Amino acid sequence: MIAINNLSYGYSKQKPLFEDLNLSQNNGNIIGLLGKNGAGKTTLLKLISGLLEIQKGELTVNGFEPFKRVPDFLSNIFFVSDDPFLPSLTIKAYLKVYGALYKNFDFEKMHKIIDAFELKADKKLKNMSFGQQKKFIIAFALSTNCSVLLLDEPTNGLDIPSKKIFRKVLVDFIEDDQLVIISTHQVKDVETLIDKIVHIENGRIVFEKDVFKITEKFQFKTVNTISGLLDVKYSEKCPGGYRVIIPVIENEETELDIELLFNAISNNVEINI
Ligand SMILES: Nc1ncnc2c1ncn2[C@@H]1O[C@H](COP(=O)(O)OP(=O)(O)OP(=O)(O)O)[C@@H](O)[C@H]1O
Numbered sequence: 001m002i003a004i005n006n007l008s009y010g011y012s013k014q015k016p017l018f019e020d021l022n023l024s025q026n027n028g029n030i031i032g033l034l035g036k037n038g039a040g041k042t043t044l045l046k047l048i049s050g051l052l053e054i055q056k057g058e059l060t061v062n063g064f065e066p067f068k069r070v071p072d073f074l075s076n077i078f079f080v081s082d083d084p085f086l087p088s089l090t091i092k093a094y095l096k097v098y099g100a101l102y103k104n105f106d107f108e109k110m111h112k113i114i115d116a117f118e119l120k121a122d123k124k125l126k127n128m129s130f131g132q133q134k135k136f137i138i139a140f141a142l143s144t145n146c147s148v149l150l151l152d153e154p155t156n157g158l159d160i161p162s163k164k165i166f167r168k169v170l171v172d173f174i175e176d177d178q179l180v181i182i183s184t185h186q187v188k189d190v191e192t193l194i195d196k197i198v199h200i201e202n203g204r205i206v207f208e209k210d211v212f213k214i215t216e217k218f219q220f221k222t223v224n225t226i227s228g229l230l231d232v233k234y235s236e237k238c239p240g241g242y243r244v245i246i247p248v249i250e251n252e253e254t255e256l257d258i259e260l261l262f263n264a265i266s267n268n269v270e271i272n273i
Pocket of ligand 1: 011035036037038039040041042043044
């Protein structure tokens with residue numbers, strides 16, 4: 001569980017990035033963390049994982065203050081950074097050394113995922129491509145069975161077949177009691193996975209809603225024309241017509257279009273639920 005109350009943080013004292021930020025998330029959710037470039041997504045993940053120290057307010061993860069980095073905290077959280085640093089070890093050797101740090105590490109799960117990603121256990125991590133390294137660290141993160149998983153741009157560098165495998169391994173191997181936060185711009189890669197959207201803008205959380213509540217209230221669809229449509233919350237032109245967000249009519253729910261929702265929120269459209 002993550003609890004953030006009135007958090008302030010800035011890289012420079014003159015211009016804080018976050019001021020009075022509040023966020024509370026329970027385990028059992030997969031959260032899509034969205035926001036424009038520079039909004040602070042990576043910084044927030046670093047604060048949650050204890051790589052940066054909060055300057056004001058409160059931040060606890062499973063009851064621990066992250067920056068204290070006590071072993072019981074560290075063994076139950078895993079942060080997959082956008083650009084992971086990996087030592088000059090084979091996968092096999094890495095698992096022996098680092099797997100032992102996580103009390104619930106599941107070696108069988110690890111082998112299933114590295115097979116799915118077509119990685120070779122006797123290959124040195126340093127000699128792998130960026131995409132292969134990303135796949136390895138995602139496999140490792142999932143296998144730790146940590147209570148909190150933080151994934152920063154996890155599909156960045158993955159080819160098209162690997163993105164499909166990524167979605168499948170997340171569905172198959174995330175446990176019901178984990179809290180997973182995925183920060184990404186590649187929203188199509190995670191659209192079907194996430195059950196909650198958190199959108200950061202100007203140092204604040206400007207939108208925080210469950211996906212099922214959004215799709216219960218709003219339809220996301222492509223139409224030929226918007227003339228005659230009542231109560232269009234947001235629209236944008238696309239080849240052959242318009243992509244629109246409109247209220248659900250007669251229980252006719254659609255799937256969430258995260259990109260459209262992102263654009264609506266970024267254009268200050270109120271999506272009240
Ligand atoms: N080490 C640092 N020193 C100073 N400023 C930093 C540092 N790291 C990030 N910043 C600044 O903090 C702000 C937030 O950066 P952050 O990387 O958290 O954003 P982001 O939402 O993850 O962006 P992106 O979507 O581009 O990855 C940016 O303005 C960035 O320039």
